[in-house]
Every structure is written in structure tokens, then in C-alpha cells.
Amino acid sequence: xxxxxxxxxxxxxxxxxxxxxxxxxxxxxxxxxxxxxxxxxxxxxxxxxxxxxxxxxxxxxxxxxxxxxxxxxxxxxxxxxxxxxxxxxxxxxxxxxxxxxxxxxxxxxxxxxxxxxxxxxxxxxxxxxxxxxxxxxxxxxxxxxxxxxxxxxxxxxxxxxxxxxxxxxxxxxxxxxxxxxxxxxxxxxxxxxxxxxxxxxxxxxxxxxxxxxxxxxxxxxxxxxxxxxxxxxxxxxxxxxxxxxxxxxxxxxxxxxxxxxxxxxxxxxxxxxxxxxxxxxxxxxxxxxxxxxxxxxxxxxxxxxxxxxxxxxxxxxxxxxxxxxxxxxxxxxxxxxxxxxxxxxxxxxxxxxxxxxxxxxxxxxxxxxxxxxxxxxxxxxxxxxxxxxxxxxxxxxxxxxxxxxxxxxxxxxxxxxxxxxxxxxxxxxxxxxxxxxxxxxxxxxxxxxxxxxxxxxxxxxxxx
Numbered sequence: 001x002x003x004x005x006x007x008x009x010x011x012x013x014x015x016x017x018x019x020x021x022x023x024x025x026x027x028x029x030x031x032x033x034x035x036x037x038x039x040x041x042x043x044x045x046x047x048x049x050x051x052x053x054x055x056x057x058x059x060x061x062x063x064x065x066x067x068x069x070x071x072x073x074x075x076x077x078x079x080x081x082x083x084x085x086x087x088x089x090x091x092x093x094x095x096x097x098x099x100x101x102x103x104x105x106x107x108x109x110x111x112x113x114x115x116x117x118x119x120x121x122x123x124x125x126x127x128x129x130x131x132x133x134x135x136x137x138x139x140x141x142x143x144x145x146x147x148x149x150x151x152x153x154x155x156x157x158x159x160x161x162x163x164x165x166x167x168x169x170x171x172x173x174x175x176x177x178x179x180x181x182x183x184x185x186x187x188x189x190x191x192x193x194x195x196x197x198x199x200x201x202x203x204x205x206x207x208x209x210x211x212x213x214x215x216x217x218x219x220x221x222x223x224x225x226x227x228x229x230x231x232x233x234x235x236x237x238x239x240x241x242x243x244x245x246x247x248x249x250x251x252x253x254x255x256x257x258x259x260x261x262x263x264x265x266x267x268x269x270x271x272x273x274x275x276x277x278x279x280x281x282x283x284x285x286x287x288x289x290x291x292x293x294x295x296x297x298x299x300x301x302x303x304x305x306x307x308x309x310x311x312x313x314x315x316x317x318x319x320x321x322x323x324x325x326x327x328x329x330x331x332x333x334x335x336x337x338x339x340x341x342x343x344x345x346x347x348x349x350x351x352x353x354x355x356x357x358x359x360x361x362x363x364x365x366x367x368x369x370x371x372x373x374x375x376x377x378x379x380x381x382x383x384x385x386x387x388x389x390x391x392x393x394x395x396x397x398x399x400x401x402x403x404x405x406x407x408x409x410x411x412x413x414x415x416x417x418x419x420x421x422x423x424x425x426x427x428x429x430x431x432x433x434x435x436x437x438x439x440x441x442x443x444x445x446x447x448x449x450x451x452x453x454x455x456x457x458x459x460x461x462x463x464x
Contacts, residue, residue, distance in 0.1 A: 008356070009385035010366070015208045020192025021215050024370055024381055025207055026199040028363060034105035034200030035364035037097040038112045039371045041195075042188040044091050044168075045161040045227050045305070053168015054176060054184050056089040057133050061181065062096065063087075064125045068114040071125065077107060091162055092304040093375050099364050102201035106210060112196070113214035116189055126178040134174070137167050144245045145312070148417040152253040155237040155413035156308050160230040190221025195374060199367040227305065230255065233411045242420040248315040250324060253413040256309050256406050259302040260377025265390045266402035267309060271298045272348040273340045274332070275311060279347065281331045282311070292319050292327060304376055309407070321416055329409065336403045339396045352391055 015023040044055050065071035078085045083100035085108075096115075098108035140146045150165050157163040196215075198207060233255070257263045275282040275298035286293045296313040315324055340348070359369045370381045377383040 008360075008388060009382065010370075012370070012381060013204050013208070015211055017191065017212060017216050019216065019218060019220050020190075021194065021196070021211075021218070023196040023198065023208070023211050024374065025202065025204045026197075026366065026370070027202055027204050028199055028366070029201050031363075032102040032201045033099065033363055034102050034198065034202055035097065035099045035362070035367040036105065036108045036112070036199075037095055037197045037364075037367045037371045038116075039093055039095045039195055039197065039375050040189060041093055041193050041224055041375065043089060043093045044164055044166045046188055046224065047161065047164065047168075047184075050172055051176060051180055051184060052164040052172040053133070053137075053166075054181055055094055056167050057130070057173065057176065058181055058185060059087050059089045059094050059096075060129050060133060061121055061126065062115050062119055064129065065120040065122065066111075066114040067118040067120065069111060071120075071122075074111055074115075077111075081107065083108075089166055091166060095368075095371060097364065097367070105200070105202075106207075109210055109214050113218070116191065116194065116215070117218055119185060121178060121182050121185065123178040126181065130173065130176070133167070134170065137170055137173065140167060144243065144247070144249065144417070147241055147243065148249055148251045148312070148415055149310070151239055151241055151417075152251040152310065152413050152415045153308065155239060155415065156233075156253050156255050157230055159228050160305065161227050162230075162303070162305065162308075187222050188224075191215055191218045192220040193224060195371075197367045197371045197374070199370070200363040230306070236409050236411070237413045239413075239415045241415065241417040243417050244420070245417070246419055247317075248319075248321060248419065249417045250311075250313050250315070250321065251413075251415045251417075252311040252325075252328065253415075254309045254407055254411060256300070256302065256307050258304060258306055258376075260373070260379065260383050262390065263402050263406070264300075264302050264307075265387075266394050266399050267300055267302075267406065268352065269340065269345070269348055269391065269394060270335065270399055270403050270407075271300050271309065272351065273344055274298050274335060277351075279344070281335060282313075282328065285327055285331055286313065286324065290327065292316060292324050302376075321418070325414070332403075332407055336400055336407070339400050349391055353388060356387060 010026050010028075013025040015025065042055060044052065047054055063074050065073070069077070075085065078098065078100070081100055081104045083098060083104075085096070085098045087094065087096045096112065098105070098111075100108060153165075154163050196211065256267055272280070274280055275296055277283065278288075280298075282296045282298070286296050293313040293315050296311070299310045299312070301307040301310060311328060313324065313328075315321065358365075360366050369384070373383045374381040379386075
């Protein structure tokens with residue numbers, strides 16, 4: 001782990017304009033390719049009552065024409081130039097990105113400057129695209145993980161806007177008008193609510209000048225409002241969903257901390273130990289040794305406001321839900337008491353380091369990584385300098401303290417999704433109360449997030 005202390009902060013030139021716009025420029029070769037990511041600090045947390053889903057819907061409409069680029073021209077010109085473009089929306093933000101050859105990438109700047117304030121939002125296009133979004137929502141509803149994931153999130157966040165799915169509630173989307181979207185766009189989209197990341201074979205001086213020319217005169221949007229904070233949870237929350245599926249599934253959720261805090265790093269390590277691989281505690285006990293579940297995964301949903309840690313599993317036929325939940329509680333409690341074995345900690349840190357470094361492989365990967373940290377952490381992209389050293393500095397005592405502080409079943413949401421005729425059997429709470437942890441990117445967790453309409457910034461989400 002000698003390289004764990006390596007500083008991973010690239011040479012970033014920061015351009016800041018008077019209207020609040022910021023750009024992060026990184027010159028990188030040798031390939032003649034450039035990636036640009038325009039990241040708006042506008043996500044589902046900014047939506048008001050009755051307009052849930054408008055952020056994601058607006059993402060679709062941003063490709064439907066501007067005053068300078070007619071309908072279809074954004075995708076057509078990108079394709080003709082041999083490049084690619086896409087976008088994603090999540091709880092905290094919306095990002096639009098291009099990858100183009102170095103001799104033509106500046107067209108992306110022109111497109112982004114045009115659609116920042118001049119999207120057409122044509123009513124006929126709006127009506128047509130609403131059907132597309134509603135179909136996307138319906139496809140998510142057919143996924144067995146979506147209702148389980150969303151029920152858990154909605155129990156964890158009852159006041160904070162994280163209560164709402166990123167894709168929105170069907171009832172709001174069906175009633176949403178083109179004028180409501182236009183008002184939302186005018187209120188939230190502007191240079192002071194966005195930043196740009198450009199990575200690749202660029203002339204930084206020329207790029208900075210072009211950014212000033214295209215974005216410098218754009219008017220500011222309304223400043224972002226702080227969301228209502230979630231009150232302290234006073235006890236465990238439980239729900240049982242009756243589903244048309246033949247398999248029983250479980251999701252256990254805990255509210256945690258914001259991205260970039262020291263506790264977030266500790267939770268990453270704890271979650272890897274709990275459920276992120278075939279060497280993890282839950283996989284060994286639930287899948288291999290006792291054959292209680294067919295798959296288990298843990299997901300750390302850190303965000304700009306306190307996130308959540310989610311444990312998801314799919315039971316084998318005939319297995320008692322109470323037995324599975326009791327085993328999870330026991331493993332969490334055991335981890336809190338015993339900590340993480342030295343050999344397991346070394347393995348986990350090696351996996352984390354490798355994952356972190358692989359995010360620099362391509363210009364787009366690096367641009368996304370810079371954007372994610374700039375958007376999500378108090379210190380912005382500069383946080384990258386401290387990521388690996390922070391993981392390495394975590395002590396056994398600190399890991400145990402973090403586990404005990406956050407992974408408390410008295411502040412948990414426990415949701416079972418069971419076939420209709422088995423719902424009555426999943427109700428009672430086991431007598432053993434322990435505490436849980438989190439991990440990343442295992443199949444059930446990814447499926448749940450994707451089915452809920454989320455587009456994780458750490459991945460390259462696809463526009464529907």
C-alpha cells in the first residue's frame with residue numbers, strides 16, 4: 001500500500017467568470033481527444049411540490065432544439081463529427097457531456113452555451129417527450145427492485161426532497177405542463193448554477209478565452225435554495241410490499257453522511273467488508289455457508305446532503321425472512337464489535353485504490369471524476385488530493401465508531417417485498433438488534449438504483 005499516499009490531483013486551471021460560471025481545464029495527451037462535461041447544480045432535490053421528475057424530463061428536452069440548433073441538430077452534428085454525447089440526472093445535479101476529436105470539440109461549447117438559456121421547450125415536443133418519460137417510468141416499475149428501493153428511500157427521507165424518485169411520481173409527470181417546465185428551466189438553469197470540466201488535448205489559453213466569449217454574458221439564474229432538512233429519526237421504520245413476483249427480496253437502509261466527509265471514507269471501507277465481494281461477510285454467511293439468499297449487495301448512496309447505505313438481497317425459495325434479517329443484524333453487530341481483520345483491510349484498500357485510479361483511464365472518465373468531486377464535496381475537485389491518504393489513515397477504532405454511529409437499527413428502514421400470499425409472514429422484527437454497513441456497485445443495488453430512474457454521476461448514465 002506504499003502508493004496509497006500518492007497525490008492524485010491533476011494540473012487544473014480554474015477559469016471563473018463574473019456571472020458565477022466556473023470551468024476546470026486539464027490539458028492531457030497524447031490522444032487528440034477532448035471530453036467536456038457541463039454540470040448543473042440542479043437535480044431532483046430542487047423540485048417543488050407537484051413538479052417531481054421535471055429535472056430528468058428537462059434533461060430530455062435539452063436535446064430537442066435551441067434558438068441556434070434546431071431540433072435534431074445537436075445529435076446530428078455530434079454524429080457527423082464522429083463524437084458522442086449524453087446526459088444523466090440524479091438527486092443533486094444534471095450533467096451533459098461530449099467526447100469529440102481535438103480539432104472540432106469546441107462545437108460542444110457552442111451547443112452548451114446555447115442551451116443554457118435558449119432551449120426552445122416546444123409544447124409539441126414536450127407532449128411527445130412526456131410519453132417517452134412515462135414509458136421509461138413504466139419500464140422501471142416492471143423491475144422487481146424499483147418499488148423496494150423507492151419504498152426504502154421514502155421511509156428514510158420523509159421531509160427532505162430525497163423522498164422523491166429522480167424520475168418523479170407518475171401523477172406529477174402526467175399533470176406537468178410545458179409552462180411549468182419553462183418556469184423551472186428559467187429559475188434554475190444559468191451560469192451561476194453550473195460549472196464546466198474540459199479534459200484532453202486542449203490549448204488552455206484558447207479554451208479559457210472561448211469560454212469567456214460564449215458564457216460570459218449569460219444572465220444568472222436564481223440562487224439555489226437549501227432543502228428542508230430531515231428531522232432525527234426516532235425509531236426503526238418497516239414496510240412490507242406485496243408484489244406480483246415469485247421471489248422475496250429485502251432492502252435495509254440507513255441515513256449516513258454527505259459525500260467527502262471523513263465518515264464517508266470509513267463507510268466505504270466498512271461496506272466493502274460487509275457486502276461488496278465474494279469475500280465479504282454477508283456473502284460468505286448468506287450465500288455460501290447457510291445458502292439463505294441467491295445474491296446480496298450493499299450500496300453507499302452518499303450525496304450532497306446525508307446519503308444512505310442500502311443492503312439488498314434476494315432470498316432462496318422457502319427461506320424464512322426473519323432468519324435472513326437476523327443473520328444480517330448479527331453480522332453487522334459482529335463487524336462493529338470485532339472491526340476489520342488486517343488482511344481484509346489491506347485487500348479492501350487495494351480494491352479501492354485500483355478503482356480510484358481506473359477512473360483516470362480516459363479523458364471522459366477523468367472529467368466525470370473531477371465533476372463528481374467538484375459538485376459533491378465541500379472542497380470541490382481539490383478533494384482528490386486527499387482521497388487515498390484519507391482511506392489509508394482510518395484506524396480500527398475509527399471504523400468501529402463510524403459503524404456504531406450510523407448503522408443503528410433504531411434509525412433504519414426495513415422493507416420486504418414478498419409475493420402476495422407470503423406478506424403476512426414477513427412482518428415481525430427479530431429479537432436480535434445489531435447495526436449495518438454498506439458497499440458499492442453489486443448487481444441488486446445497481447438494478448435498484450437504475451430501476452428507480454437514477455443516473456449515477458460515477459457511472460456514464462444513458463439518456464433514454
